[in-house]
Amino acid sequence: xxxxxxxxxxxxxxxxxxxxxxxxxxxxxxxxxxxxxxxxxxxxxxxxxxxxxxxxxxxxxxxxxxxxxxxxxxxxxxxxxxxxxxxxxxxxxxxxxxxxxxxxxxxxxxxxxxxxxxxxxxxxxxxxxxxxxxxxxxxxxxxxxxxxxxxx
Amino acid sequence: xxxxxxxxxxxxxxxxxxxxxxxxxxxxxxxxxxxxxxxxxxxxxxxxxxxxxxxxxxxxxxxxxxxxxxxxxxxxxxxxxxxxxxxxxxxxxxxxxxxxxxxxxxxxxxxxxxxxxxxxxxxxxxxxxxxxxxxxxxxxxxxxxxxxxxxx
DNA sequence: CTTTGATTGTCACGAATCTTGACTACTTGG
DNA sequence: CCAAGTAGTCAAGATTCGTGACAATCAAAG
Numbered sequence: 002x003x004x005x006x007x008x009x010x011x012x013x014x015x016x017x018x019x020x021x022x023x024x025x026x027x028x029x030x031x032x033x034x035x036x037x038x039x040x041x042x043x044x045x046x047x048x049x050x051x052x053x054x055x056x057x058x059x060x061x062x063x064x065x066x067x068x069x070x071x072x073x074x075x076x077x078x079x080x081x082x083x084x085x086x087x088x089x090x091x092x093x094x095x096x097x098x099x100x101x102x103x104x105x106x107x108x109x110x111x112x113x114x115x116x117x118x119x120x121x122x123x124x125x126x127x128x129x130x131x132x133x134x135x136x137x138x139x140x141x142x143x144x145x146x147x148x149x150x151x152x153x
Numbered sequence: 154x155x156x157x158x159x160x161x162x163x164x165x166x167x168x169x170x171x172x173x174x175x176x177x178x179x180x181x182x183x184x185x186x187x188x189x190x191x192x193x194x195x196x197x198x199x200x201x202x203x204x205x206x207x208x209x210x211x212x213x214x215x216x217x218x219x220x221x222x223x224x225x226x227x228x229x230x231x232x233x234x235x236x237x238x239x240x241x242x243x244x245x246x247x248x249x250x251x252x253x254x255x256x257x258x259x260x261x262x263x264x265x266x267x268x269x270x271x272x273x274x275x276x277x278x279x280x281x282x283x284x285x286x287x288x289x290x291x292x293x294x295x296x297x298x299x300x301x302x303x304x305x
Numbered sequence: 306c307t308t309t310g311a312t313t314g315t316c317a318c319g320a321a322t323c324t325t326g327a328c329t330a331c332t333t334g335g
Numbered sequence: 336c337c338a339a340g341t342a343g344t345c346a347a348g349a350t351t352c353g354t355g356a357c358a359a360t361c362a363a364a365g
Contacts, residue, residue, distance in 0.1 A: 011295075013172065020295040021169035067323090074322090147172075195350085220353070222354085
């Protein structure tokens with residue numbers, strides 16, 4: 002990869018995008034192999050934060066950092082594909098709860114398996130203790146960096 | 154990218170996207186404050202891997218993981234904006250070297266300063282040793298995860 | 306030297322994706 | 336009741352990406 006004599010140490014942004022795209026590549030390829038070939042990385046903004054008991058679109062927007070309009074179209078697509086459905090929120094008649102269907106739950110389960118296997122590879126290579134340490138530091142850095150941004 | 158049932162520990166994909174977007178947010182906001190308000194995160198695929206002595210478009214595509222057509226349009230825009238210029242590659246008449254101009258070098262310098270300050274914040278919070286350790290592990294994970302992907 | 310196959314960069318077109326503003330329905334607090 | 340804020344949607348425009356094709360050049364084999 003480093004073809005230049007002076008291998009500049011990659012910064013946090015380069016590392017993040019590298020890891021994100023490679024992660025998505027493996028995840029969605031393997032999801033497709035398992036029959037979930039109609040979801041794309043874009044849908045991850047919803048699927049990654051979906052809760053079995055349902056979650057509000059606004060909450061999804063906050064968690065994923067996407068605009069609520071984008072969440073709306075993603076939910077539209079995933080609803081058409083049969084992964085989830087909208088139900089009225091009993092506690093707020095403005096809101097609707099985004100709930101996974103049977104297929105949605107199956108996808109979540111498959112995704113979790115794939116991700117667990119993926120992370121286990123790294124954990125085995127680095128050692129369990131080191132990997133756990135890494136994830137803890139990663140979480141800390143991500144959360145603190147996020148505080149810089151002003152999300153609506 | 155699925156949520157874990159019990160510990161609700163964010164996975165590698167969630168963490169990567171969280172960090173990437175927050176990182177880009179701070180970097181490009183501060184670049185704009187310094188006068189570089191005509192570059193967007195999209196251009197990072199070129200600017201992040203630009204070398205003072207020039208680099209080929211194909212190499213940029215490989216490093217950034219983007220298609221060469223995308224690199225082409227990005228280089229077009231950055232050339233129009235005065236950040237870089239195309240020069241013929243002396244060693245290969247098919248190829249062209251993408252070289253930064255004065256403004257391009259100034260941007261690279263500013264970006265490096267901003268990123269250094271950004272990372273120093275995390276290093277101060279976590280301690281220098283821990284942060285260095287984190288980046289080393291991050292680099293290792295990103296590189297190994299990338300080996301999964303097949304880029305054209 | 307010539308042929309064959311691979312590589313470099315570009316053009317063009319359609320698809321996918323994001324941004325912005327505005328709007329209705331509903332909730333909250335005074 | 337009334338004003339202000341929130342949840343979700345519609346619509347239009349801009350941005351960004353994916354795909355196939357192409358001429359020019361290189362590299363290797365014959």
